[in-house]
Amino acid sequence: MSFRGRILMLGLAFSWLPLLALGLVVRQEGVRRLQASQAERMTVLARSASTAWQRNADRLTNGAHRLAETLADDNEVRAALRALPLPHPRIQEAVDDFSRASGLPVVYVLAEGGLIVGASHFMGDVGRASEGIWALAGVDGTVLVSDLPGPEGPLTVLAQSTEAEVGGVTLRVLVGLDPATLADLGGSDGGLFVAHAGSRGGTVPWSDLEPLPGGTGTPRFGADVVRPSAVGDPQRPDGLVELGSLVVAAPTRPLEPGRLVLAWWDPVLPSLSRSFDRALLVALISAAALAAVLAPFLAARLAAPLDRLGDSARRVQLGRLDVRFRGGGGKEFDRLSRFLNGMMDRLRGGVAQVRDAERRATLGELARQVNHDVRNGLVPIRNVLSHLDEAHREGRDELAKAFSDRRETLSGSLEYLDILAGQYKSVAVHGQRVAADLDRTVAGCLEALGASRPGMGIGADLRSGGQVALDSVSLRRVVENVVGNALSAAGPDGTVRVRTHPSAARDKSEHVLEVVDDGPGIPEADRARVFEPFFTTREGGTGLGLAIVRRMVSDVGGRVTLDSQVGEGTTVRVVFPAYREDVGPLDPPSAGGSLRDRVAGRAALDEQETS
Structure with a gap:
């Protein structure tokens, strides 16, 4: 992975981790405080529900006995019971009056055999015999929960009954009310459940709860959210309160003792948790996007000093020993x-x-x-x-x-x-850092060399367009030596291509002379020695041509390279520094370098001039 890629990854990590940690801490603290507030509210709700249960249980007990006494004290009811056939309108009238006066919505009066002689909530039941309701009305002294017929279908009620003799006829009365009157859940989701007798003796487990019998679901208060009502539902409620004992009258099984339990779920906590999780996710995505935008900019700023050092190192690698590494960045x-x-x-x-x-x-x-x-x-x-x-x-x-x-x-x-x-x-001959036109000098040399070697194929592509830091005499000697060697290597039937151009550097601080011939090439064993003075592979050669070239070019800070393949030819590349007015000419006594190369240079020129 690159340095900038690592900066990007670190930026993502440093933007995510603190935000994620802070978000989790805030979420945990918010949930804790909300749970504490909810616990206090549910404690109040539990007390209110328990009080409502006790009040309504007493109301049912008193209502059943009061209805029996009302019927027994009403002469017209007694007379109606002695007259046949039943039911009698006076009995229904007495039932309606009692329901309105007591506020109990469900009132049944049954004669022997389960004949319904009065029903406050569903007039269609009057005159019908119901052994099931007769059996429910026979449970005396305790609250029961069951389904009773209603105008729009089964109605789950909490009921209580009693038996009385009225006018010589044994009657069973049953009064009931809607379980929804037991508690106000204050905007929470909840419902009434039944815990059977087998779960007595401790806190009611959630897995022991069953919905109220008969209906297709559990009654809900305060919200329309539908909760699963199957046994063992893993979605545990936020609160449970046991209201009291009762008898469960399920349609498909016999009467069974149990306890009525109120369970509720508070929707605020999960809703708040989901909202916070969404906000945290949006914050993380935003932080990642911001880090992805800023990281490249920061990486470029941080990598700029390294890039400067890398550029200086590349210049050193190319032989520029005058390079200075610049600081900055820290x-x-x-x-x-x-x-x-x-x-x-x-x-x-x-x-x-x-x-x-x-x-x-x-x-x-x-x-x-x-x-x-x-x-x-x-x-x-x-x-x-x-x-x-x-x-x-x-x-x-x-x-x-x-x-x-x-x-x-x-x-x-x-x-x-x-x-x-x-x-x-020629020992005293050396290059001077003065301006010389590279293209013009090369063109003049090629004209002179071409005249002395008619018929030779010499191609030129001169595009330097600048001045080099080498005096014209020394530059001419360099060009004549390099091109002359190429012509000798190519032979009378060969070709030589000469090209000049500025370097690839942005500031064009160097100019390049390339001389390519299609001669026999130089064996690998001899390539390392071609710049040594007096080494030659050509009969009659002095071995000083390339030595002179290297010496003169290196005097002004340039360099010479050679690439050759046997059977393909040779390419000599001479790199000259561009002329700069702020750099003065080289002082001859401090030119340094090999004395033998200087001698070799003059000797080679004399040799070429005499030939």
Whole structure:
């Protein structure tokens, strides 16, 4: 992963983790406080529901007994019961009056055999015999819960009954009310459930609760939310309160004792949790989007010092030892820049020492070469003088004859020494940092070389368009050596392509000369030595051409590279620094470098000029 990619990942992590941790802490604290508030509210609700249950249970008990007493004290009712057939309108009238006066919506009066002689809530039941209701009305002294017929279907009621003798007829009366009157859940979801007798003796488990019998669901108060009513529902209620004992009269099973339980769910807590979770998710997505937008910008700002150091390092890798690493971006980058600049100072010092050692070694080699060359020129002269001395002792005629015979030897030796002196005079030649037009100089050299080698294929693509920091004489010597070597390697039937262009750098701080020939190429074993003075693979060559080129170009901070493949040809690439007015000409005494290369350069030029 790149440095900028790591910055992006860290930005996402640092934007998510604190926000996620803060959100979870706030959520947990909010839930805790809401649960505490809910617990207090549900405690009040439980007390209210228990009080309502006790009040309504007493109301049912008193209502059943009062109805029996009312019927027994009513002469018209007694008379109606003795008269046949039943039911009698007076009994129904008495039932309606009692229901309105007591506020009990469900009132039944049944004669023996389950004949319904009065019903307050469903007139259609009057005159019908119902063994089920007769059996329910026979449960005396306790509250029961069951379904009774209603105009719109079964009606679940809490009821109580009693038996009485009225006018010599045994009657059973049953009064009931809607369970919804027991409690107000204050906006919560809830309902009445039944816990059977087997769950007595402790807190009622949620899995033991069943919905009220008969209906298709559990009655709900305060909301329309439908909760599952199956046994073992894992969605536990937020509160349970046991209201009291009763008898369960389910349609498909016998009467069974149990307890009435009120259960409720508070919708505020889950709704608040869901809302907070959505808000937290939106916040996390927003933080991620913001981090994705800002991270590249921050990564670019943070990576800028590294990019500057990388650019300087690439320039060093290309041979620019005058590079200085710039700091900026923090103390760490400043310290790294100081370390790198110190390393470059030591490197430049080491290179200077190597060049000095090279210079000394070359001077020693040059001294030995001069000694050898001068001795080679003096030996024939010494021999001629010895011969002339002997002839002089023999007489003038012999001296004249000997001088005539050895004149060519003496003249040849003196001419050799004179040529040698001219060659060694080139030791003081070096490049100057002055402006020279690269394209114009190359064009002039190609014209002269083409005239001296008619028929040779020379192609030129000159697009440098700038001035290089090398004096025109030295630049001409560089071009003539490189192009001349290429022409010699290509042969009379070959071609040479010459190209100039600015470097790929943005500031065009360098200009490039490329010379490509299609000659036989240079073997791999000889490529590493082509820049050594006096090394040549061409018959009659001096081995100084590329040595001169490298020396002159390196004097002004340039460089020379060579690429060659056997059978394909050779490419020589010379990189010149662009001329800058703020950089003065190179001082000849401090030019440095190899003395032998300077000698080689002059010798190669003389060799080319004589050829």
